[in-house]
Amino acid sequence: MTEPDSTHRPAYTLIIYWGCTLLGLALPLLTTVSVDMVKHHQLFRQAFHQLRLHLFAPGYNLFLIAVPFILFAVFTLFHLGLVPSQDHRLASRRRAGILVATLGLVGLSTWTQVMTLWYPDA
Amino acid sequence: MQSILSQRQIWQNLGGLGLLTVLLGLVDWQHTGPRAVLGLIEDLHGDDVQAQALAAMHLGHIGPAARPAIPALLTIATASSSSYPRTSAAGALPTIDLSAARQAMAVWLPRHQDSNPQTRRDAAATLSALGPVAKPAVPALVMFLKDQGMGTRERATRALGSISLPIDAIMRGLIEALRDPEWTVRYAAVTQFSFSGFSSPESLAVLHDLTKDSNQTVARSAQSAVATAERPMQVSVYSLMLNQGTNRTYTLHQLAKLGPHAAGALSGIASILTAEQPLERYLAACALEEIGLMAKVAATALQRTLQDTDPIVREAAGATLQSIENKKSQTP
Numbered sequence: 395m396t397e398p399d400s401t402h403r404p405a406y407t408l409i410i411y412w413g414c415t416l417l418g419l420a421l422p423l424l425t426t427v428s429v430d431m432v433k434h435h436q437l438f439r440q441a442f443h444q445l446r447l448h449l450f451a452p453g454y455n456l457f458l459i460a461v462p463f464i465l466f467a468v469f470t471l472f473h474l475g476l477v478p479s480q481d482h483r484l485a486s487r488r489r490a491g492i493l494v495a496t497l498g499l500v501g502l503s504t505w506t507q508v509m510t511l512w513y514p515d516a
Numbered sequence: 517m518q519s520i521l522s523q524r525q526i527w528q529n530l531g532g533l534g535l536l537t538v539l540l541g542l543v544d545w546q547h548t549g550p551r552a553v554l555g556l557i558e559d560l561h562g563d564d565v566q567a568q569a570l571a572a573m574h575l576g577h578i579g580p581a582a583r584p585a586i587p588a589l590l591t592i593a594t595a596s597s598s599s600y601p602r603t604s605a606a607g608a609l610p611t612i613d614l615s616a617a618r619q620a621m622a623v624w625l626p627r628h629q630d631s632n633p634q635t636r637r638d639a640a641a642t643l644s645a646l647g648p649v650a651k652p653a654v655p656a657l658v659m660f661l662k663d664q665g666m667g668t669r670e671r672a673t674r675a676l677g678s679i680s681l682p683i684d685a686i687m688r689g690l691i692e693a694l695r696d697p698e699w700t701v702r703y704a705a706v707t708q709f710s711f712s713g714f715s716s717p718e719s720l721a722v723l724h725d726l727t728k729d730s731n732q733t734v735a736r737s738a739q740s741a742v743a744t745a746e747r748p749m750q751v752s753v754y755s756l757m758l759n760q761g762t763n764r765t766y767t768l769h770q771l772a773k774l775g776p777h778a779a780g781a782l783s784g785i786a787s788i789l790t791a792e793q794p795l796e797r798y799l800a801a802c803a804l805e806e807i808g809l810m811a812k813v814a815a816t817a818l819q820r821t822l823q824d825t826d827p828i829v830r831e832a833a834g835a836t837l838q839s840i841e842n843k844k845s846q847t848p
Contacts, residue, residue, distance in 0.1 A: 399823050402521045404520055404521055404525065407520060407521060408529065411529060412529075413534070415533060415586070419540070432563055444566075446839070447566060447567055447570050448570070449547070450544065450547035450548055450574075450575065451570050451573065451574055452574055452577040458538060464533065464537075467776060468530070468533070468792060471521070471526055471529055472526070473520055474521075475519060475521030475525070476519045476520070476521070476526075477520050478517060478518065478520075479518045479520050480518075485520065487554065503732065
């Protein structure tokens with residue numbers, strides 16, 4: 395059995411770490427623009443203008459949605475980053491676990507945000 | 517044993533995250549609070565009505581530090597033909613400057629006699645947005661309740677609920693609206709009792725009758741209003757909210773609606789006469805006036821408020837002291 399190249403492992407950890415952080419920051423912006431375009435039939439330019447207007451308005455703390463993503467990213471950094479480089483079995487189990495958790499977090503957050511914005515009064 | 521990431525790599529990435537957080541914090545800091553005022557004034561001068569409305573709401577949130585925006589806000593609150601930016605600008609003025617809010621009120625008040633029904637509806641809606649600072653407009657709004665136009669009566673009812681001071685005149689107006697032949701006006705009046713904390717034995721009797729209203733929406737709301745009146749919020753809860761300092765404007769407004777029943781929170785209300793926000797000081801003086809004779813223990817604090825920097829607060833404190841004196845002389 396061939397072991398995976400250990401040089402790929404830091405890249406995987408760092409992709410999850412920075413991916414989660416940036417996706418957490420961008421997801422509310424992307425869902426807001428997408429829902430405006432699909433539900434309200436706005437052009438991208440109009441949807442982006444709406445986003446800009448609301449970005450720093452009172453009661454619209456869009457960046458706060460990134461907090462769970464950032465906490466998860468920090469957890470990932472330690473959970474994957476501190477695995478002994480020779481322990482391939484432990485590393486692959488943790489990678490799989492983190493991947494499932496990441497997909498679950500992104501899916502749940504996207505679904506919650508879209509459903510909230512899609513609500514008739516929103 | 518060597519790990520996938522070295523300690524140094526972990527700390528470098530955490531540092532990068534810290535840097536990104538600081539950068540975003542700086543961007544947020546630059547676009548909120550007093551720093552945002554100039555950009556928001558530009559939005560007020562633009563053509564986009566939604567941008568104007570959001571900018572007005574943002575400025576209202578900033579409070580007295582948004583004073584440079586008063587001329588633009590006044591222009592929109594008194595002259596804009598679009599309802600959304602106009603009511604948003606009117607709603608922002610009281611937290612920024614009470615006198616400016618009164619100026620907007622003075623422009624709209626004579627329009628209740630305008631021959632155009634749309635102007636009368638706009639007047640009622642704008643006075644409603646001004647909230648308790650539009651207290652001197654209450655007699656005119658009560659006149660609106662006799663208007664031929666159903667839309668004007670409905671907006672006037674909502675305006676009375678929004679201003680809610682002085683409580684006696686407001687209650688008389690709302691009870692009149694509960695008996696309106698048009699269901700939308702009755703519904704607007706009932707919702708004031710369901711959600712805004714108004715209650716009196718007379719209104720409760722009318723609300724009981726309305727639980728059998730031919731309109732199901734009114735009947736269901738009346739049932740909700742009766743249920744709300746049967747379990748009113750305790751004054752001690754409002755006292756706690758005052759002590760915690762969260763949303764004091766709302767708390768003081770609710771206490772003022774309780775009238776003499778708010779006497780349990782007297783010391784908390786009196787302490788706000790020296791608060792930083794003029795709107796809070798104004799509402800504290802108004803709440804003391806509604807409490808009546810029992811508020812005489814706060815007379816010394818009210819006397820000091822006669823020297824307040826804000827003329828509207830001084831006026832409210834003077835009216836409260838006068839009201840207490842009148843009630844004293846009527847008591848044997």
